[in-house]
Structure formats: C-alpha cells, structure tokens
Amino acid sequence: VSNNMANMNSDSRRRRRSNIPSPGALVTAAVVAYGGYRVVSWAWNQWNGMREEEDTEFHSSDRQPRAAATNNRNSPGQQQWRLRRARLERCRNETTTALKDFLPTLRRAIESETNTTTETKLLKKLRADKVNGILPKEHQERDLWDSIKAQAFTRMISTAYAHTILFLVLTTQVNLLGGRLFDEQMDNHASSQSLGDDSVASDRMGSYQASHRLVLTRTYEYFFQRGIATLAKTVERAVGDVLADWDVTDPASMHTSREMVEEAVSKIRDAVEGRNGRRRSRRPRSMIRFLLPPETGLDAPVPDELAQTILDETWDLMESPVLEDAQRDCLDITFDLMRDEGWGAIFTHSDSPRHTSSAWTTKPLANVITQLKRASNSFYKAPETLMLDARPVANVYVSAMERIPSVLELADVSFN
Secondary structure: OHHHHHHHHHHHHHHOOOOOOOOOOHHHHHHHHHHHHHHHHHHHHHHHHHHHHHHHHOOHHHHOOHHHHHOHHHOHHHHHHHHHHHHHHHHHHHHHHHHHHHHHHHHHHHHHHOOOHHHHHHHHHHHHHHHOOOOOOOOHHHHHHHHHHHHHHHHHHHHHHHHHHHHHHHHHHHHHHHHHHHHHHHHHHHOOOOOOOHHHHHHHHHHHHHHHHHHHHHHHHHHHHHHHHHHHHHHHHHHHHHOOOOOOOOHHHHHEOHHHHHHHHHHHHHHHHOOEOEOOOOOOOOHHHHOOOOOOOOOOOOOOHHHHHHHHHHHHHHOOHHHHHHHHHHHHHHHHHHHHHOHHHHOOEOOOOOOOOOOEOOEOHHHHHHHOHHHHHHHHOOOHHHOOOOOOOOOHHHHHHOOOHHHHHHHHHHHO
C-alpha cells in the first residue's frame, strides 16, 4: 500500500509540473461548447429557482402567526437544510442529463478504437471462398476470429469503465458548481443583497459559463482524445492474456458457458484494476489515470478563479478515499448489471433433466462474441420502465449508481 501511495503521490506531482494539451479535436470542441451552454442554462435556472424558493421559504414566517415562528420547521437552519436538499436533487438530475449528452461522443470514441469492420469482411470472404472450394491459409480464420474476439470483449469492458469514469467526474463537478452557487446565494441572502437584479444575475451566470468552459476543456479534452484510447489498449492487453486459449475454431468452444464468461470478465477486471480477485487485498488502481495525462499542467495558472477552484477541488476529490469507495461500488454494480442486462441474456436456463433449474445452456464461442454488442449497447439506451417521476434517465447503470451510499457521499462532499 505504501508503494502504491508513493507512486500515486509521484504521479500527482508529475501531473502538476507540465502543460496540458491545447484543444484540438472538433468533437471535443463541440462537447466543450455545448457543455458550457448547458451549464449556464442550468445555473440560470438554479438562480431563478432559488429566488422563487426564497420567497416561499425565507419569507414564509412573515405570513405565519407569531406563535408559529418558533416552530423548528420554520427556523433558518431548517429552511436552509431543505433548500440544500433541493439543490442536491437538482445536481443529481443535471448529472444524468449531462451524461446523456456525452454518451454519443463516448460511443463514437470507443467504437473507433474497437472497430472490426475489416476483420468481419475478410471472415465473410473466407466463408465464401470455402463454398467455392478455395481453402484458407493455415490459421487465417483463427487469427481473424482472435482479433474479433479481442475487440468485442474490449469494447464491452472499456465501455463499462469509461461510462463509470464520466459518471463519477460529472457527479463531482456538477455538485462542486452547484454548491458554489448555493453558497453564494446564501451569502447574498444573509447580507440582504438583492437577487432580483436580472442584469447582475445574467452577468454572473455568464462568468459561470466562461469558468465551466475552462473546466470542461481541462477535464475532458484528454479523456476523449487520448484517455479512452489508452483505456482500450489497457483492457485489450488484459483480454489478450485472459482469453489467450479461447479459440473459436476449437471444437471445445462450441460449449461456452455463462460461468466461463463471468470468470473471464472478473479476471480481466483484476488485471485492469489491480485487484486480487474479489478479496481486494490491496489498494485498487484509480481510474483517474485514464482521465489525466501522465504530465499535465494542473499547477499552471488558470486565468479564472472559479475555474481554478473547481479544477483543484476536482482533482483533490478524484484522489480521495471518498472517490475510491464510489469507484469500487460503481464498477461492481456496473459489471453486475452488464451481465444481467447485457451479455447474460445470451444464455438461457437449461430445461435438460440432467441440469438443475439454476444451470445455463452453453453456446458456441462465435455466437457469444457476436452478441456481446448487446452489452455495450445497453449503456446507450434508457428503458421506458425507468421513467419515474419524469426524472431524466440515461440508462439502468446511472439509475443504480446514483443511489449507492458512497456516491451520495461523494455528491455531498463535493457540494459542501
């Protein structure tokens, strides 16, 4: 543990000594621009919503009988507590909405790193050649299947990791910004400053927009341009090691079981996360290594006080035990749901009298590989059954992660 902590501290120091890359990719520029627009719109709605709720909460005692003024529910502390809870709920909704906006970009980035179009075309050509009596070269078909196998598993598992990273960082930053807004508005109220001047409010929201553009650029530029590629390569190496003996052309591969896939996914996680099985006898590796380059200019001055504050607090929280707990819990529930909602559906309960009711049918490995995309695709759709109380729903993963106690703690710590 001490070595890992020393390495983490060393990495942190290195990250803070050099310069961050400047904006380049068009897709990143579009994400930053849209993110800035969305956050200022959200902040403006928070500001106006705050004013409306203040009229209801802080001045309600003026409309109450004198005896009721002593009621604890109407005390300033209780009123502020209720307003704070309302802000946290808004932050949770905005995190989901922001994540939904990022999903198309996430999908394109991962699919570009795990493209099997060429291998699939060559495999189809080999099959056509066989029909015409042309035999493939030795190992040619197996090599193509090995490549498709590696990319299919890499796409599915990389999606789970990248989606979790995005969710945790957005949870942190949206709550940081929401808490900053809340504190400023509470200070304004305590000092009897008016929140009703729309021109002043509009200027302030404009400054929040500019600040958050910087935050988005510093946070997500590297992740979408290079971090996801690094993540995919890391996962692919683990997939190659764990599935080295999985050969589609081997007759034994006709009986691939659900238990075999689950065990393989768990071993791949062990390699990527530095786990020692489910026992976790050592500190897991942080996913922040895919969000930040090895050398970044986090100590380079940012010409925006709010942006610098959010960035500093973001990285402090990303390296905290609170984030470590949330990361572990989010990854566990994500991989469990990906099995239940995604690749697990490939297998069905066996009706054979030789099996118990809990046993699963086996499938050819080739069939399993080609259907893994259903697990990857499950991150990009919102089941209608999850539309509760008209809240924004990204997918089953976000709906589950946002309720985890460690995630609620991360949001609360970020908001404070």
